[in-house]
Amino acid sequence: MSIRAARPLAPRRSAVAGARAALAVALAALAACAAQPPLPADPAGALFARGLSEITDLYIEPISSRRLALSGAARLAALDRRLAVFETPASGERVVFEVAYDGRRVAAYPIPASGGAEDWGRLLGETIAAAKRVSPRIAAMPQAAIEQAVFDGITGALDRFSRYAAPDVARDRRAARDGFGGIGVTVDLGDRYRVTAVAPNGPAERGGIRAEERIVAIDGAPIAGLSQGEIVHRLRGPVASTVAVAVARPGLAQTRDFRLQRALVIVPTVTVSRDGDIALFRVAAFNKSTTRRLAAGLRDAEREAGGRLAGIVLDLRSNPGGLLDQAVSLTDLFVADGPIVSTIGRHPASRQYFAASGDSIAPRLPVVVLINGGSASAAEIVAAALQDRGRAVVVGSSSYGKGTVQTVLRLPNKGELTFTWARLLTPSGYRLDAHGVVPTLCTSGLGDDSVALEAAVARAGAAAPPSSASARAALDEPAWSRLRRSCPARHSSPAIDIKLAERLLADPRLYSAALHAIPPPVGLARIRPKAPRAPSLTGPGSALSFDGRPP
Numbered sequence: 355m356s357i358r359a360a361r362p363l364a365p366r367r368s369a370v371a372g373a374r375a376a377l378a379v380a381l382a383a384l385a386a387c388a389a390q391p392p393l394p395a396d397p398a399g400a401l402f403a404r405g406l407s408e409i410t411d412l413y414i415e416p417i418s419s420r421r422l423a424l425s426g427a428a429r430l431a432a433l434d435r436r437l438a439v440f441e442t443p444a445s446g447e448r449v450v451f452e453v454a455y456d457g458r459r460v461a462a463y464p465i466p467a468s469g470g471a472e473d474w475g476r477l478l479g480e481t482i483a484a485a486k487r488v489s490p491r492i493a494a495m496p497q498a499a500i501e502q503a504v505f506d507g508i509t510g511a512l513d514r515f516s517r518y519a520a521p522d523v524a525r526d527r528r529a530a531r532d533g534f535g536g537i538g539v540t541v542d543l544g545d546r547y548r549v550t551a552v553a554p555n556g557p558a559e560r561g562g563i564r565a566e567e568r569i570v571a572i573d574g575a576p577i578a579g580l581s582q583g584e585i586v587h588r589l590r591g592p593v594a595s596t597v598a599v600a601v602a603r604p605g606l607a608q609t610r611d612f613r614l615q616r617a618l619v620i621v622p623t624v625t626v627s628r629d630g631d632i633a634l635f636r637v638a639a640f641n642k643s644t645t646r647r648l649a650a651g652l653r654d655a656e657r658e659a660g661g662r663l664a665g666i667v668l669d670l671r672s673n674p675g676g677l678l679d680q681a682v683s684l685t686d687l688f689v690a691d692g693p694i695v696s697t698i699g700r701h702p703a704s705r706q707y708f709a710a711s712g713d714s715i716a717p718r719l720p721v722v723v724l725i726n727g728g729s730a731s732a733a734e735i736v737a738a739a740l741q742d743r744g745r746a747v748v749v750g751s752s753s754y755g756k757g758t759v760q761t762v763l764r765l766p767n768k769g770e771l772t773f774t775w776a777r778l779l780t781p782s783g784y785r786l787d788a789h790g791v792v793p794t795l796c797t798s799g800l801g802d803d804s805v806a807l808e809a810a811v812a813r814a815g816a817a818a819p820p821s822s823a824s825a826r827a828a829l830d831e832p833a834w835s836r837l838r839r840s841c842p843a844r845h846s847s848p849a850i851d852i853k854l855a856e857r858l859l860a861d862p863r864l865y866s867a868a869l870h871a872i873p874p875p876v877g878l879a880r881i882r883p884k885a886p887r888a889p890s891l892t893g894p895g896s897a898l899s900f901d902g903r904p905p
Contacts, residue, residue, distance in 0.1 A: 399479020407471035423474040429507025455488040516773035524770035533620035535593040571600035626651040640676025640732040665720030665859035675731030690717035699776035721746035722855035727843025730754040742781040757786025783827035796841035
């Protein structure tokens with residue numbers, strides 16, 4: 355059975371614009387500063403101009419380059435308390451942007467008349483140059499630290515899910531999403547660099563490295579005293595490049611040397627276990643391999659059960675999110691047709707529909723989804739879609755309620771700018787942000803003993819409360835508040851959730867009663883935009899993700 359990503363009902367095109375035009379002519383200093391030598395434009399000016407341009411174009415709410423730049427400049431001033439940056443009236447109706455140190459003006463620039471991102475980015479670059487000239491503290495800082503501070507100020511003017519990642523942090527995030535060149539080992543730093551796991555068929559396994567061995571050197575250099583991050587970065591490198599690894603095997607005095615060729619490694623996010631004819635899938639996050647691994651695990655479970663698999667438990671508790679296309683394609687495994695999710699935002703390309711591909715591999719297999727207060731974004735879209743479509747019983751507590759999509763822009767310095775550009779609508783038409791997913795069967799407040807389990811089973815067999823049986827898209831805010839309060843979020847992963855899921859899957863009549871507590875939706879026709887355009891999910895230099903771990 356082939357697996358394909360669920361397709362949107364409109365063609366996908368990149369939403370992230372290419373490089374912007376060259377920066378505008380430098381701003382002239384006011385006459386009061388004319389006697390000073392001209393300040394060179396800080397190279398970060400072009401970097402900030404790119405960021406401001408993308409945010410003002412794509413961010414979910416209208417926002418000006420002026421507001422973003424002033425917020426960034428304020429964070430720059432916070433690096434040295436003797437530095438101040440502020441707007442002040444000049445002659446006539448002019449407004450200038452001043453840089454002062456110890457109360458003395460050191461530079462002043464006219465506020466850009468155009469309000470464009472290029473001019474405001476240039477102004478930020480000039481401000482940094484002036485700050486470096488007068489502040490020994492800022493002058494001594496690495497450029498990356500200054501860029502981090504200013505971008506923290508810029509994204510501070512946005513929502514709490516928008517942020518900037520410096521190049522080293524961005525590299526690790528890209529590796530978590532898309533994979534990295536490595537040898538396929540997990541190392542326990544606290545246990546003398548012991549190899550705790552070796553990826554099947556990876557370079558390390560093929561070369562002969564085994565679990566319980568200890569890495570002692572990389573490329574001829576001992577690793578004793580190195581941090582986890584330093585070891586990771588030494589083991590990683592371009593795909594097909596080579597790395598020399600020396601390992602010590604328990605019981606042997608001599609170390610063994612391996613020369614391995616790095617391969618693409620994608621961190622596993624899916625683990626599988628079985629309890630009789632029920633398979634339990636724990637999905638920790640949504641990265642590039644999540645759907646493929648779950649589909650393979652499902653096939654294996656069906657084969658091991660002799661084609662008599664009673665159902666699966668999809669454990670999404672404390673899953674913080676991940677890639678949008680993986681959330682859609684994973685849902686597509688279980689949905690035969692119809693809508694999965696839609697996204698709405700300010701930019702035309704943010705308005706998309708995603709529907710089932712028609713190639714689901716388990717369209718009738720009973721499913722129970724587990725969620726809690728740490729289940730966010732990608733996890734929420736899977737839970738909501740399967741619940742709305744009548745394909746799964748959702749068990750646990752109310753989810754986080756993030757419900758937004760972020761676009762991830764790779765900047766010229768190889769850092770990443772992540773900001774919100776769309777909100778999510780479930781198949782029934784309600785918004786996930788703030789509301790989240792309220793489970794079909796709530797286990798909040800229940801313990802893990804047999805009495806609590808029987809109480810949960812009794813809830814499954816009883817009629818659903820009116821607020822749950824109602825079409826959730828029709829609920830007003832007070833009704834949503836009451837619904838969420840009826841099943842408060844909790845961040846633990848109690849055993850009762852799995853016990854209840856297994857009881858439901860073992861009793862088809864009980865499962866059916868719980869499954870139909872919430873009626874399937876009519877569809878998404880009423881919210882379809884006239885001419886939707888959808889961005890590439892993995893286009894060059896950008897990605898769309900839910901990437902928002904709850905704080």
